[in-house]
Amino acid sequence: MSKQPSSSASPALTDDGPVRRFLNATEIDTRMIGMIVALLLIWCAFDIASGILRGNFGGLLGGSFLTPRNLWNLLNQTASIAIMTSGMVLVIVMRQIDLSVGSMLSLIAVAGGVLQVYQLAPSLGVGHPAIWIMAIIAILALGTAIGAFNGYLTAYAQIPSFIVTLGGLIAYSGVAFLLAKGETVAPMDKTYKILGGTIPASWIGPFWTWTLSLIACALIVFAIVNGRRQRIRFKFPLRPVWAEATLASLGSVIVLGAAWIVNSYPWPPKLAEAYAKENNIAIPAGIEDKGGNAICMAADLVVRCVEGFTIGTGYAAPVLVAFAIGAVLTFIASRTRFGRYVYATGGNPEAANLAGINTKLLTVKVFALMGFLVGVSAIISSARLDAATNALGGLNELYVIAAAVIGGTSLAGGVGTIYGAILGALLMQSIQSGMGLLNLPAAFQNIVVGAVLVVAVWLDQIYRRNVK
Amino acid sequence: MANTPLIEMRDISIAFGGIKAVDRASVDLYPGEVVGLLGHNGAGKSTLIKVLSGAYKRDSGLIFIEGKEVAINNPRDAKALGIETIYQTLALADNVDAAANLYLGRELRTAFGTLDDVAMEAETRKVMHRLNPNFRRFKEPVMKLSGGQRQSVAIARAIHFNARILIMDEPTAALGPQETAQVGELIKQLKAEGIGIFLISHDLHDVFDLADRLTVMKNGKVVGSAAIKDVDHDGVLGMIIAGKCPPGAIPGPGALQSAA
Numbered sequence: 001m002s003k004q005p006s007s008s009a010s011p012a013l014t015d016d017g018p019v020r021r022f023l024n025a026t027e028i029d030t031r032m033i034g035m036i037v038a039l040l041l042i043w044c045a046f047d048i049a050s051g052i053l054r055g056n057f058g059g060l061l062g063g064s065f066l067t068p069r070n071l072w073n074l075l076n077q078t079a080s081i082a083i084m085t086s087g088m089v090l091v092i093v094m095r096q097i098d099l100s101v102g103s104m105l106s107l108i109a110v111a112g113g114v115l116q117v118y119q120l121a122p123s124l125g126v127g128h129p130a131i132w133i134m135a136i137i138a139i140l141a142l143g144t145a146i147g148a149f150n151g152y153l154t155a156y157a158q159i160p161s162f163i164v165t166l167g168g169l170i171a172y173s174g175v176a177f178l179l180a181k182g183e184t185v186a187p188m189d190k191t192y193k194i195l196g197g198t199i200p201a202s203w204i205g206p207f208w209t210w211t212l213s214l215i216a217c218a219l220i221v222f223a224i225v226n227g228r229r230q231r232i233r234f235k236f237p238l239r240p241v242w243a244e245a246t247l248a249s250l251g252s253v254i255v256l257g258a259a260w261i262v263n264s265y266p267w268p269p270k271l272a273e274a275y276a277k278e279n280n281i282a283i284p285a286g287i288e289d290k291g292g293n294a295i296c297m298a299a300d301l302v303v304r305c306v307e308g309f310t311i312g313t314g315y316a317a318p319v320l321v322a323f324a325i326g327a328v329l330t331f332i333a334s335r336t337r338f339g340r341y342v343y344a345t346g347g348n349p350e351a352a353n354l355a356g357i358n359t360k361l362l363t364v365k366v367f368a369l370m371g372f373l374v375g376v377s378a379i380i381s382s383a384r385l386d387a388a389t390n391a392l393g394g395l396n397e398l399y400v401i402a403a404a405v406i407g408g409t410s411l412a413g414g415v416g417t418i419y420g421a422i423l424g425a426l427l428m429q430s431i432q433s434g435m436g437l438l439n440l441p442a443a444f445q446n447i448v449v450g451a452v453l454v455v456a457v458w459l460d461q462i463y464r465r466n467v468k
Numbered sequence: 469m470a471n472t473p474l475i476e477m478r479d480i481s482i483a484f485g486g487i488k489a490v491d492r493a494s495v496d497l498y499p500g501e502v503v504g505l506l507g508h509n510g511a512g513k514s515t516l517i518k519v520l521s522g523a524y525k526r527d528s529g530l531i532f533i534e535g536k537e538v539a540i541n542n543p544r545d546a547k548a549l550g551i552e553t554i555y556q557t558l559a560l561a562d563n564v565d566a567a568a569n570l571y572l573g574r575e576l577r578t579a580f581g582t583l584d585d586v587a588m589e590a591e592t593r594k595v596m597h598r599l600n601p602n603f604r605r606f607k608e609p610v611m612k613l614s615g616g617q618r619q620s621v622a623i624a625r626a627i628h629f630n631a632r633i634l635i636m637d638e639p640t641a642a643l644g645p646q647e648t649a650q651v652g653e654l655i656k657q658l659k660a661e662g663i664g665i666f667l668i669s670h671d672l673h674d675v676f677d678l679a680d681r682l683t684v685m686k687n688g689k690v691v692g693s694a695a696i697k698d699v700d701h702d703g704v705l706g707m708i709i710a711g712k713c714p715p716g717a718i719p720g721p722g723a724l725q726s727a728a
Contacts, residue, residue, distance in 0.1 A: 236589070340568060340575060343564055347561035347563035348563075350559060351559040354543050354553070355543065355559070356544035357573055415563055
């Protein structure tokens with residue numbers, strides 16, 4: 001009996017095949033496996049398609065999708081949406097919605113831009129270290145405040161959040177336009193731009209990428225060991241040792257694999273060349289082209305210095321921020337009272353109230369957290385673009401909500417995970433960037449993204465019905 | 469025998485948009501006593517009891533606990549005073565597991581301030597074992613449990629935190645005969661521990677089996693109260709249906725005047 005995992009309550013499942021036994025023993029979310037498989041299939045399909053498009057029938061890995069460069073870019077592009085999606089999960093779990101995140105992002109980014117370009121830079125001098133610090137603090141505070149305002153109107157004035165944030169969607173972009181006077185606010189502070197992931201200073205390089213990844217692996221192992229110790233302490237049923245070991249190694253392989261991929265993406269040749277010159281590093285021979293030009297050129301779409309001088313990029317700052325926020329929010333959602341209350345309120349608001357939970361204040365807090373995360377995304381987006389415009393966050397609300405829903409968050413409330421939503425964001429971004437790679441027209445891309453959203457939710461409904 | 473009631477609700481009124489759901493109702497409850505609250509649907513018994521549990525805020529009236537006036541403005545106040553409620557709807561968060569429901573609003577936490585899920589699960593296993601020894605599905609959201617299992621989670625939540633006063637709103641509505649008998653046993657056991665219980669029920673048999681006294685409500689008013697031994701089924705039915713007080717009962721403001 002003690003070998004039985006506690007969740008396999010239904011006796012009909014216990015004498016199933018090895019796959020089912022494996023899933024039961026490891027307690028892996030089957031839905032997540034489905035998403036990962038879908039993601040991998042999409043990646044492979046785009047890779048093969050892009051290979052064919054280039055007239056290169058190399059099969060898998062012959063195309064340009066499954067290259068370190070593209071995957072690195074994909075992670076960078078996903079970061080901003082993934083960060084907001086993490087917050088949106090909690091909002092939707094609480095049976096609310098926030099349609100205003102896109103406009104809010106534009107507004108906050110423009111406000112931050114105006115502050116640093118028109119206010120701080122002239123008075124403190126361009127490049128003053130206080131500029132980026134003050135801009136970031138102001139942006140995060142503004143985001144939190146706007147979010148709390150949305151939450152206040154929803155909880156205390158009892159206006160449905162759909163309406164509150166629909167109003168915000170329209171109004172905040174108007175404010176952003178007025179604030180920017182319709183102009184593009186640029187350029188951003190040099191240090192601030194590090195958070196955009198486009199300049200060498202925001203790439204942490206192979207050493208730190210490996211170091212952080214090894215720390216992450218250690219944390220995975222620690223979490224599994226600790227969980228097991230706790231269960232032993234209270235004499236609960238345990239997972240079999242092989243299942244624990246599989247989970248630990250699976251997690252580590254994914255973490256280290258991702259590190260290997262981002263480390264395999266070298267600095268762009270021009271930047272590498274400039275860096276080498278600046279630091280008086282001799283560029284090794286053999287990487288001049290036939291015309292005697294410096295370093296390998298970006299020929300044949302493959303930016304890769306085949307021999308000689310390369311610098312691995314490693315993770316970029318936005319991706320690290322997204323990982324950190326995903327981890328922190330997962331912790332908040334599953335290990336704190338706040339998270340427990342958010343889920344319980346989403347499951348049954350009346351029960352939460354009767355249990356003495358202040359659901360109104362909780363609503364304000366959740367919207368404030370959402371606003372804070374929009375602030376983080378606003379920093380990343382504007383730093384990445386090196387400018388702030390009133391169109392910066394356009395349509396972001398829809399991508400964010402779509403990603404959360406594809407990631408398994410139920411619009412009925414009470415159900416949803418942060419990691420699922422981040423995977424959902426990655427899936428959405430993969431489809432978009434893959435179609436961009438195939439040079440499909442934007443109108444066609446929109447059609448596909450819309451269809452994917454609807455089909456994903458349909459498949460999810462079927463899955464849920466069959467699981468029950 | 470204590471002369472001060474454990475709970476006294478005096479002249480409680482509450483209206484929803486002009487409709488007086490409860491109109492100057494008074495009830496009391498002594499330690500170790502079970503008082504049955506009877507009445508039709510919409511008679512106001514659930515509303516009255518929700519005033520006590522803090523779910524509704526009364527418009528007027530006073531509440532005394534052991535003779536001292538208390539302020540109950542929300543469910544937290546009620547729980548702090550040792551008033552626990554098993555709602556007719558059970559009031560469970562369906563998407564989380566039994567332990568999360570049992571400790572909802574009163575979570576156990578580790579030294580770091582994080583949820584101590586393992587400790588909560590361990591305690592839940594103990595309580596549930598006492599109530600429902602066959603219960604095993606500790607990791608599943610309560611929506612996947614049967615009606616009886618959900619009911620036992622709701623009951624466990626009410627009795628686990630040293631309640632002095634227990635409100636049971638139709639506690640056996642979702643239960644089979646065997647489980648109903650179990651709840652009856654539980655009520656007797658809690659009574660012996662000195663806990664006062666308000667039992668709201670449609671089932672006259674339940675009330676006659678378990679209660680010491682009963683109070684009948686009709687149209688938001690108290691028809692009358694009586695000790696169980698002083699009235700019979702027909703008399704009580706008359707109170708519920710016609711608002712007519714039999715000889716053994718003490719009439720309240722809602723009693724039929726012409727009968728007097």
